[in-house]
Amino acid sequence: AQSVTQLGSHVSVSEGALVLLRCNYSSSVPPYLFWYVQYPNQGLQLLLKYTSAATLVKGINGFEAEFKKSETSFHLTKPSAHMSDAAEYFCAVSLYQAGTALIFGKGTTLSVSS
Amino acid sequence: DARVTQTPRHKVTEMGQEVTMRCQPILGHNTVFWYRQTMMQGLELLAYFRNRAPLDDSGMPKDRFSAEMPDATLATLKIQPSEPRDSAVYFCASEGGQTTGELFFGEGSRLTVL
Numbered sequence: 001a002q003s004v005t006q007l008g009s010h011v012s013v014s015e016g017a018l019v020l021l022r023c024n025y026s027s028s029v030p031p032y033l034f035w036y037v038q039y040p041n042q043g044l045q046l047l048l049k050y051t052s053a054a055t056l057v058k059g060i061n062g063f064e065a066e067f068k069k070s071e072t073s074f075h076l077t078k079p080s081a082h083m084s085d086a087a088e089y090f091c092a093v094s095l096y097q098a099g100t101a102l103i104f105g106k107g108t109t110l111s112v113s114s
Numbered sequence: 115d116a117r118v119t120q121t122p123r124h125k126v127t128e129m130g131q132e133v134t135m136r137c138q139p140i141l142g143h144n145t146v147f148w149y150r151q152t153m154m155q156g157l158e159l160l161a162y163f164r165n166r167a168p169l170d171d172s173g174m175p176k177d178r179f180s181a182e183m184p185d186a187t188l189a190t191l192k193i194q195p196s197e198p199r200d201s202a203v204y205f206c207a208s209e210g211g212q213t214t215g216e217l218f219f220g221e222g223s224r225l226t227v228l
Contacts, residue, residue: 032215034215034216036217041221042221042222043118043205043207043219043220043221043222044157044205044207044217044219045219046216046217049215049216051215090157094215101147101159101162101170102147102159102215102217103159104149104156104157105156106156107156107157
């Protein structure tokens with residue numbers, strides 16, 4: 001069975017500071033991995049995805065994530081936080097094929113202070 | 115622009131009443147998902163369809179929940195009878211074409227059962 005664990009339900013950073021949101025996965029087959037963002041009262045929006053190509057994946061809004069098989073991790077980073085980054089972030093895993101349901105982590109709420 | 119449309123956005127009902135939520139997936143997307151989001155459980159997969167056929171509905175309480183796709187432009191999720199523990203935000207998402215794993219989410223239907 002596949003699963004993801006997001007370490008830390010809440011992360012607080014200052015504007016301009018590094019953002020690091022942690023995600024570890026469990027999968028018996030090579031996984032697809034994703035980060036989604038959810039702004040208040042909205043649906044989820046894809047930030048980036050790993051599909052077995054480059055291990056360092058760049059996404060929208062300056063976010064990137066690195067797939068580390070040895071650590072079974074897919075942590076999300078951004079060098080400099082902006083106030084508009086405040087949202088809930090979800091890591092997700094799926095099987096290596098299209099049209100398969102995503103299994104989401106519990107989410108991490110990112111707060112950004114000025 | 116293409117988007118997943120969900121109705122109603124908000125629904126308040128009394129325990130025992132029937133609730134129907136509707137979803138219009140993005141035109142041409144052949145896979146449709148229903149997720150439920152609560153504070154306690156996070157995002158839970160309820161069911162999903164490919165080419166209108168149900169692939170997995172193991173996440174749904176079978177005695178009261180039902181999901182259907184009467185046609186390619188409409189997915190429905192019905193709860194009968196509703197209970198207070200069903201209060202949640204229900205998301206529909208669709209996926210298709212070559213965007214493997216990129217689910218496009220609607221804005222959700224917020225259900226409150228009194």
